Amino acid sequence: MSEDVVRMQVNPETCIAGGQCELLAPDVFEIDDDEVIAVVQGDGRLDRKVALEVIDRCPSGAISIVEPDEAAGGG
Amino acid sequence: MPTPVAEAPNVTDDGLYLDGIPHDRFAEMRRTPGLMWHPYRDGGFWAVARHAEVKEVSRTPEVFSSAVGHTNLWDLEADALEARRGLIDTDAPDHTRIRRLVASGFTPKNIKAWTDTVGELTDELLDDAEAAGTVDWVDALAAPLPIRVILALLGVPVEDADHLVELSNFLVEGTSEQQSLPPDAFGNTTELRLLPFNSPASHALFEYGEALAARKRAEPADDIVTTLVRAEADGERLTGSEFRNLFHLLVFAGNETTRTALTHGAMALADHPEQWQRVLDGDVTLEQATEEVLRWATPVLHMRRTTTTATELAGTRIGAGEKVVVWYASANRDETAFDDPFTFDVGRTDNPHFAFGGGGPHFCLGAFLARLEIQVVLGAMRDRGLRLRRTGEPVRVPSNFVHGVLSVDMELAR
Numbered sequence: 001m002s003e004d005v006v007r008m009q010v011n012p013e014t015c016i017a018g019g020q021c022e023l024l025a026p027d028v029f030e031i032d033d034d035e036v037i038a039v040v041q042g043d044g045r046l047d048r049k050v051a052l053e054v055i056d057r058c059p060s061g062a063i064s065i066v067e068p069d070e071a072a073g074g075g
Numbered sequence: 076m077p078t079p080v081a082e083a084p085n086v087t088d089d090g091l092y093l094d095g096i097p098h099d100r101f102a103e104m105r106r107t108p109g110l111m112w113h114p115y116r117d118g119g120f121w122a123v124a125r126h127a128e129v130k131e132v133s134r135t136p137e138v139f140s141s142a143v144g145h146t147n148l149w150d151l152e153a154d155a156l157e158a159r160r161g162l163i164d165t166d167a168p169d170h171t172r173i174r175r176l177v178a179s180g181f182t183p184k185n186i187k188a189w190t191d192t193v194g195e196l197t198d199e200l201l202d203d204a205e206a207a208g209t210v211d212w213v214d215a216l217a218a219p220l221p222i223r224v225i226l227a228l229l230g231v232p233v234e235d236a237d238h239l240v241e242l243s244n245f246l247v248e249g250t251s252e253q254q255s256l257p258p259d260a261f262g263n264t265t266e267l268r269l270l271p272f273n274s275p276a277s278h279a280l281f282e283y284g285e286a287l288a289a290r291k292r293a294e295p296a297d298d299i300v301t302t303l304v305r306a307e308a309d310g311e312r313l314t315g316s317e318f319r320n321l322f323h324l325l326v327f328a329g330n331e332t333t334r335t336a337l338t339h340g341a342m343a344l345a346d347h348p349e350q351w352q353r354v355l356d357g358d359v360t361l362e363q364a365t366e367e368v369l370r371w372a373t374p375v376l377h378m379r380r381t382t383t384t385a386t387e388l389a390g391t392r393i394g395a396g397e398k399v400v401v402w403y404a405s406a407n408r409d410e411t412a413f414d415d416p417f418t419f420d421v422g423r424t425d426n427p428h429f430a431f432g433g434g435g436p437h438f439c440l441g442a443f444l445a446r447l448e449i450q451v452v453l454g455a456m457r458d459r460g461l462r463l464r465r466t467g468e469p470v471r472v473p474s475n476f477v478h479g480v481l482s483v484d485m486e487l488a489r
Contacts (some may be wrong), residue, residue, distance in 0.1 A: 022183050036178045056427075
């Protein structure tokens, strides 16, 4: 279990619904078909390594980390 | 041009591309520190060949504009630019408005709903191709599948597909300097410089799109053209010119690019049977193989941007109003971004290819549709245990812009 979990957010102003986030982390991101932007599912927690990849691949730079979550993992 | 800079090897001569992408020339550009200056007609452009800088340019649209000049290598006069302006050659806020109008049709979920349709069309085409044994792969599958799928999404009747394929072929031709159509083809009376690809086929596509829009206004249906004719985004509909250009783009881009990917993918799988074996054996996922097909194919070779202000890239100073051309064809073979970039490896796990552009607001709208089509074709071939063997050389499109293949003969066998 990863100790390095972060929480994700999407900037709705810059999101272009490119969908790369949903491709890489379908449990956390979903493109909302009505708003046509990415939305974060649940608490938006994601392994840091995956999070950095999602941020890098997001075409519009709309995704960022809210805060590191030290409590996750616990071990 | 500031400080003395190295002159780039010629990569714009369309004839070069009859033998494929001139990879050795792009490799020279990637090795050369800074940016190289590429002479072109009576001016030139900064050639951006490395993955990192293609990404930087693509994701900095405030500096590297799509709306100034043109997104192709040559400049357009102001009236021609306005007449052609659509999703590709706009910046925010126009770009955002148009993109949001059309993007709902291309979200992952809405595209996934087309899986069965794509599967049925693929099976139909593969049945015929298998029965024939040896086919021109472009004619048999790579051309008809994407055009039928995009036309279904748009709401175009299936009996018009052949006509639109023909128009699209003429458009491809228009990306090179050779055109076989007379200026008045299809009853065109518009000056060619005012038409996309300078092609009279664009006039025909515009007319078709307008007739279709009229039909959808009278009889709305669950399709993209209906969405567009009804749409209100921020209280604004598309202008007539925006609709024409967007329809034109959707037909062309939804058709030509995926055709190219399916063709280069088939060629690569035929040439590297050990890679296809990995797919047959289930050692790699269809998703992985699809991403590698996309990287390998790079259907669109470049896009041009124009600087809105003086800036610096890769240590090279660029003045305001200068042309900067990002070469996806080169970025997708960048040694610093991919392990063994010249190896076709369907099992890559890290594959940050730029087949859909380098990111930024112009990231390919149809990315998920293209992926779906490639995945479905690979999946259908896998499930049938089909193997491809090349029985002829490809006939390539002489174009520095699209990586097109007109025909390539293939034998299909189980």
